[in-house]
Every structure is written in structure tokens, then in C-alpha cells.
Amino acid sequence: MHHDKKVTEIHHDKKFSVVNPSKMCQPMGAVQALLGLKNSMPLIHGSQGCSTYMRFQLTRHFREPIEVASTSMNEKTVIYGGEYNLMKALKNITEKQSPSIIAVASSCLTETIGDDMAGIIRKFEDANPDKELPVIVPISTPSYTESHVEGYNRTIKALVENLTTLTAPNGKVNIITGFLSPADVGEVKEILNDLNLEGIILTDTSENLDAPLSESALNLYDGGTTVGQLEDTANSLGTIALSKHADSAGEFLEKKFGIKLISGPLPLGLENTDSFIRSACQLADLEIPENIEKDRGRLMDAMVDAHSYNYHRKMAIFGDPDFVSSMTRFTSEMGMIPTVVCTGAKSKRFTEDIETISKEKECSPVTLAGGDLYDMHEAIKKVGADILIGNSYGASIADEENIPLFRAGFPIFDRLGAQRISTLGYRGGIDFVDRLTNTILDFYYDEAGYEIVEEEDMIIEDQKFAEEEI
């Protein structure tokens, strides 16, 4: 049955240009995924700028060294093809770094000139029959289609597709995380631990991207998902993709090995976390443990404690599609009103999710799928917002609209602690509710705890009072 479309559309003069993007390109998504692999070396087959600028964005977000090698394509190699440079890169990495796995992501340049990466990798392997070579996985990530979100998806799929082998059932559950903060990945692992369920995390950035101060942080990652775990994915009880946009590996496993796939939602907020816990328990045939019920109770407690400050505050939210849709649901659960929701990816699943939430929660946010920050700002000007949730690129909009920016997502380069921002699960939810509400208290309430009343309203009140006096 069709229901009336509750989602408000926005039309304006801008049709061709992107102004202040809210997405990045596919190879960025590939790198985001590859940083969660143990003893690995990500390699971008393209110009040096691709790896260097991505490293720049990632390093200033995580405040960790980020190592991504480049095949350093130049004019000559563009004309004759990238085979020489890719072969050379594989040789240099193998000899000097000896990783267990090299994952090679393509770029717009090498896709356009038509380099056959899989063929070149085979040639390299054939040329070195006596050497112990790392596992080498090609990933096609043409920058000119879709966005970093799809780059992440393709990377997980390529890793699983290339490596997985059916052996014996392992009783584990595959979790495709999507691009999360290390703290959020850590929370997912904690939840599995609470359930006494073993997971294969695709991929596990929790230690790699929040490393202690130590020289060893400069070596290839000591933590993260192993090649062995990737191989073992076909033997799991099932796959849960926390990101609906990163579930292709799960689809592959389901089709080829009959491994059940549950796609989304991101366990952010009360209802979405409920879904995740139920999915995990259903896959592994588990009872929901008491301590998880207690954590859930604490989140409800936090939401109740905060409700009066949050009620009917208008929210504008931007970032990756699963984050935005689940944040839309969560803030609605808290009694807030999402007015503008924006993601850079042109995603039908995203608009469907927002439609469902809008219907359930009786809200009608301006929905921008494939929007940029210009579009979002125009929408905010039109429908208003009391708080903006998103990455550091939202700072100038928040400043112009005189509203606070609650930083979450990627990249965050103007505040510390991006790697420790925690929003997932009941515990991350508690953290989020507290911090968001405190942001509201800081901004909209005075030091004595009274809501700050706009000056204009005050004057009108004063006049009324004066008139009554007369």
C-alpha cells in the first residue's frame, strides 16, 4: 500500500555544481575499510595526490600516523599503462614491509586508462614462484561512480570474495561495521562479548586507529581483522551488516554459502540497538542477558533525565547515510524534531529509511540524498534548526546560523577525540544523550539553569507588562 509521501523535497537554482561536498570518493572508502586489517598495506593505484590527500584527512581526524602506499603514476606510465608501476610497488612493499596482505584500490585515473589490476597481480605472482608473497587483493574503486560509502562496500566484498573458504562451521557471526569511530567498533565488540558470542569484525579499527603512544604504532598494524578471519567468513552463523550500504559481502556469502544476512540498521539509538541485539541473539540462538537489559534501562533513564531540554528541538543532521538515518530515528525517540537530513550519497535506501521514520515518528524532514552542504544550508535557512549534527565542515554553517555544531562523523579536525566519539549501542547512546543535552544546556540555558529567552521576546514581554501596569 502506498502512503502519502511525508518527505519534504527542496528545489532551488543549483543543479550542476557541488559546493562543499558531503561525500568523498570510492578509494577513500577503501582506505577506511583497509585500516582495520592486521599486518596489511593499503596501496592506491593512481597519482600520488590520491593517497597523500586521503592520508591527510585521515591523520588529522584520528590523530594517528596513517600509512597508504601509492603506485605514484606519472605522465609516462599513464601513456603506457600502469603495469610497470604496480608491479614495482608490489615488489617494493613485499620486500621492505613484508605484510600479510596488500589490498590494491584503483583510482579514476587507472580505471579510465583501463589497467587490468587482477591480471597484473597474477603476473606478479607468476613471476615470483619461489617467494613467500603476501595475499594480494584487487579492489575496483572508480572515483567517478557513487561515493566513499560504496568504496567501503566494495572493499569488504572484494576481501571476502577473494579470500573466503568453506571449511567447518565456526559458530561466529560476521559483523560488517561500515566506517565507524574506533570507540564505536569497540562498543560493538563489547556487546558481542556481553552476549558471549564470537564475531568476525569487518573491519576492526578499534585498536589500530586509537593506538597508545608507542613506537610500535609506526609498524604495520598489530591489531585488526586477520587474513584467517576473512577466510573464515563463509563458516559463520550469519552476517550482520550494521551499514545497509556495506552489505554486498553479506549478500555474496548468503548467495554462495547460504550464510544468512541481516542488513542494518546501525545500532544507534534505543530501537535500532534493540534490533541489533535481537538479530544477534536470533542468529546464535541466545537469550538476552540481564546486563544488556540493564544497559538498556540506563539509556532509557538518560533519555528521561534529558527529555525536557530536548523536547521539540529542531535537528539538522548530515553525514554517511546509515549514520544520518539512525540519528534521525534516535533524536526523534528523544522527542526532538529532525528538520533537515542530508547525505552525500545518492541512496534510495536512505530515502526509504527516512520515509519510514517520518511516518512512524510523524515528522517530515527536508531529505537530501546526494546533497551537499550548500543544499543543506539552504534547507536550514528555510525550515530552521536548533542544533546541527555532523563533521567539522559544518562549523561555518553553525556559526552563520548561530546554532551549536555537535561533532560526529568524518572528518573532525577542529576538535580532539574523534577516535573516541561513542554513539553506538545502549552505552554509546547514553554517552550521546548526555553530551548532546549538555551542548543544548551550554548554548540555550544560562549559568543558573534558566532557558535563555530571546531578546525580542523579552521586550514584548516587558511591553505587555508595562501596558498592564498602566
Next chain:
Amino acid sequence: MEPKLEPIVETFKSREKHMCVKGEGLSIPVCDKASLPGTVTQRTCVYGGARIVLMPITDSIHLVHGPIGCAACTWDIRGSKSSREDLYKKGCSTDLGEKDIVFGGEKKLFETVIELHKLYNPGAIFVYATCVAGVIGDDIKAVCKKAEEVTGCRVIPVQSEGFQDHNKTKGHWIGCDALLDHVIGTKEPEETTPFDINVVGEFNVAGDFWGFKPLLEEMGVNIISTITGDSHVEEIAQAHRAKLNIVQCQKSSNYLAKKMEKKYGIPSIKVNFFGLEQTVNSLREIADFFGDPEMIERTEKIIESGLAEVEHKTDEYRERLQGKTVALYVGGNKAWSLVRAFEELGMDVMMSGTKNGIREDYERIKEAVRDGTIIVDDANSTELARLLKKYRPNLLISGAKEKYIALKLGVPFCDFNHDRISAFAGFNGFVSFAKEVDASVSSPVFDLTFTSLRG
């Protein structure tokens, strides 16, 4: 005969001669070579080089013609400040998709330029070619010309396909060429003075330009344009009428000064406003160039009061910094221009290097540093980590990508690139410089870095 030398740190055979020690045989490292494929190079692409030169033009739209990533990773990263517009901070892209790759992106580019002009009415629209725009053969020159005719706004092609060269130096030149071919000399100033100058290669990072602009104005020179920090395109258009170009970042902009000398007969002098001594020298050289006795007198007064104002203000810092060692690993210019400033703080520059240096850059470094200083070219991240581990300087000066390599090793770090916090140029800038260096070198947190609970 070339003396046999031990490699400075363990690396690829072909990379060994990219590092040397001044005064020990090889004093200029091998340089200007392609990075080895498969290493984590600290270099970027030609597009990056062009963009960094032009991006500080504040009243202009900088439109990246390519897939979204090239714009998405590089918008608003220059750290360059503006006293007027902030159009230059917008991240604009044609967001090329698969269809555009197959059928060409020219039409989309044209429509995008028209649309951005309507939205912002900018001083100019710079259109940057990326790798893929070059490979599919989009004629961005023709599109820019047509769009310029339609809009009446300057639409300037920048032929900066990323893969053109092994480092961004060529990108700097391409950025300069865009100005030479399309901007400089296209507008006549309303009035001229005998003391008209351009400030070339000053990008106003963290507001550096504002640290010495008042000094220049007080001297009595008339600044026609800065190329390109805190500038408007119409100012740069009049740059050909200057009597002198002063060049601050020689790495990126000496090329432009040389070409302007050839085309317009404008002589140039190299200046350096980092450090007291260099600031004094630079002011005197400018005054000497004009040879005007009143200006020379004014300049001496400015120097006197400038030095008096900061006297003793750095004493506290210098006391703590005395004898501390510093390693520079930067894009280019700062590898030599900061050396004296550190020496004025009582510090010892024990290593200097660049990511994109060409031979003339290393000649400058060699001139600036003492015997025994390590000079490195294009050190990849592994080499950099090994250098820091082996020599343990008290401070590394570099950019964002190097920051956490140093910090994880417990080596204090200052970002003197785009993410700098305060302005360092001029007399007062030197005090900020001393303060920021001290805040890293002398922080007690670094004494804790090698402690552990279990001993």
C-alpha cells in the same frame, strides 16, 4: 673521486644518495626524482601544487573539474587567512560521473561555471584540470573561453592534471602560469607611484602577511598586489606595473618573479620575514633597492622601534630552548628560510629537507645550514621515522602527515604548514614563533613518553 659514505639510515639502494651530510663529500642530495612506487611518499600531485598557489585568492571560486574526491579532500585546507571575502574557502566540484567519463565532461563543466557565476558573482572562476579530466581529453581552455564570453567574468583554466610530474613543483609553476597567461597585465592601475611593489609568494598562512604588511606601508612602499595571500584577482591583474617584486616563498614563486622580469622588466629580490635578523635584512634591502633617502631613514626607524618592541620578549623562551636541536622536513621554502630564525632562538638545525626540492632549493639549504647538518630529499614515512629515531631531534617542523610519526616517537612537533596556529612573520611574529616552539619543545608531557607501569 667520490668518497664512500655509510648510508644515513637503512633504505632502498636507490634512495641512499637522497640523504647526505653537509661538508662530508656529497653536500647536495640526489633530488627531483620520481618517488619509488609502493612507498608511502609524503609528496602530493601536480593539481595539489597548483591549487596551493592559487587558492588564497579570496574573491574567487576555485572549481575542481574531476570526480568528487579531488575537491572533497582539499577544500579549505590552506590555512590562508582573508580580511575580506571567503569565497575561496568553498569546495566546488563538477563531480564527474561515469557518463561524463564516457561522453566527456565539457558540457557539465560549462553549465557548472555558469551556475557558480550566477550563485556567487565571483572575481574569477579558476578551473582546475584533474587526472581524469586530462585523460578523457576535455578541452577546459575552450570551455573557459566560452564561459567567459557568456558570463563576462574571468574564467581561468589551470592545466593541473595530477599525474603530469613526480612532484608538485610543476604544479606551482602551472598555477603561476595561469596568472601570467590570464590575469597579470589585464588591468591598468588608476594611479602609480615610484614605490609600487608586489609581494610574491606570500600566502598569508595564519595571517603571516599581516605581520609585515604594516611595516612595508610605513616604509612608504605601495603594495599593488600580494600573489596570492589575502588577494583579489583584480589586484593581481595590475601587478605588471610594479617597480619591484619581493619574493617570500622562493620555492613556489621564484618562477613567477623570473617570468615577470622577462615579460615586464620587473626586478625581484628575495625576502624572508621569518626571524628578526632576516626581517631587518629584508626591510633594508627593499629600502636600498629604491634608494630613497627618506625611505631609508624611515626604514631604520621602523627597524629600531620594531626591535625595541620585542626586546626581552623572547628571553624566557630562549633560555629554555638554548642548545635544543631541530629537524626541518617541509615542502620547500621553510627548509632554508627558518634556519636563521631557529639559530636566533639558540637552537641548532641538525637536519633539513624537503619533499619536492629541486637542485636550486638544495643549494639554498646548503648555504643556510652549518657543516654536519643532514640534508634529506623526499624521505618517505619509513625513512623519516628512522631518521627521527636515530637522531632524536628536540623538535620536528613538518606538516600534518608527519605530525603523528614524530609524536608516537616522543619527538615534539610543530605544524608550520597549513595548520599553523599563529602568524610568525615580522617582529611580533618572531615572539609568537618563539612561544609556539617553546610550547612544544619544553612541554613536560614529552618527559612522560617513555615511562611505563611495569618498568
